[in-house]
Amino acid sequence: MPNKKVLICLSGGIDSSLAALFLKEEGYNVIGVTFRTWDYISEGCWEKQKGCCSIDSIMEAKQFAEKIGIQHHVLDLREHFNKTVISEFVSEYLNGRTPNPCVRCNAEIKWGEVLDFADKLECDFIATGHYAQVRFENERYVLSKGIDETKDQSYFLWMLTQENLSRTIFPLGKWKKNDIKKQAAQKGLVKLVEKRESQEICFIPKNNYREFLKEQIPDIDQKIGSGNFISTDGKILGQHKGFPYYTVGQRKGLGIALGEPRFVVEIRAKSNEIVLGSYDELLSNKLTISNINLIKYSQISENQKVQLKIRYKAATIDATLFPKNKSVNIIANEPLFAIAPGQSAVFYENNDVVGGGIIL
């Protein structure tokens, strides 16, 4: 353990800061890195204080590194972030799907670019402030939930490869969030404790992805424009503003009053139609996923029992896997609400991540 070099991703927030401290206390040779993914100033959104990548946070991360006496680097990954995370984010919406950029960012940026950077600095490991754990067992690196189930972030990490995991340390995996706060307070890091937690998509100010799409594709409304809301039996119910502005399961913002709640059931990109239906019509226990990444086992078998999660902060539900060639059919024991194409389905065996995929 001593003499090993670790590159820790510092966001300027409480979690990664404490993670860095813990590593240092354990005797690692710690180097900090903060990366720039998006330039708020050029986008005119410099007021944004939240998120992991504002200019503000880079400064705070740097100050913190100085304070605890570790080297700190800033990586400018804006171009790569743009080409991968953002372009996929936009193209998914233009296909009527609902992307999860955080999953992509982890795979591409944190465990892509940052790991390369770690090589340059001859670091043995990279570390983040995620609430998740890794262990080596039966020749596999196994990702599992953080001890603090309420903060567990393993869902966002299902895309990590064995190679990625072999070089990963999650210093907070055995901690509960409340204890992290107490630790920070004890160490006099009051500012960190009070800081608001990051949430929302880091590159989207005002929590409005619709505006962001317009900025990215200025002629989106000319290209796509309004279309019909239709009922599940095909009746025209009204007009919508263009299918990319909607997401499966959405209820608010439809601008259509039908006497009872209506949800987006399906997005038909080809005909620019949005199908609306009741809550019950959005319940289903079947889904298919592709882009499979397996973690705990190198293979999954027909009829394998797992616990399924189709969104962060959802209870896991017992389910059965039916692997096909490149995809996996999943049947859940209970109906799931609003299975959204483009989102991540992650399956667990107790606390271990068996694998995951993208919902078709």
Added chain:
RNA sequence: UGUUCGAUGGUGUAAAGGUAGCACCACAGAUUUUGAUUCUGUUAGUCCAGGUUCGAAUCCUGGUCGGACAA
């Protein structure tokens, strides 16, 4: 043109002379390292002009608009 029914927040509907309520939409806040969901709260209405009555969304008269039937 005649007869008739109707008109209540943005939408759909309750209130049969006594505080205009509900659902949906919209907005705001809470929750949330994705999109959503969920929770809490807020805004907002009796078609117009008269009349009866202590008191009118409600009863009467006229008008305006809409639907149906008749021609």
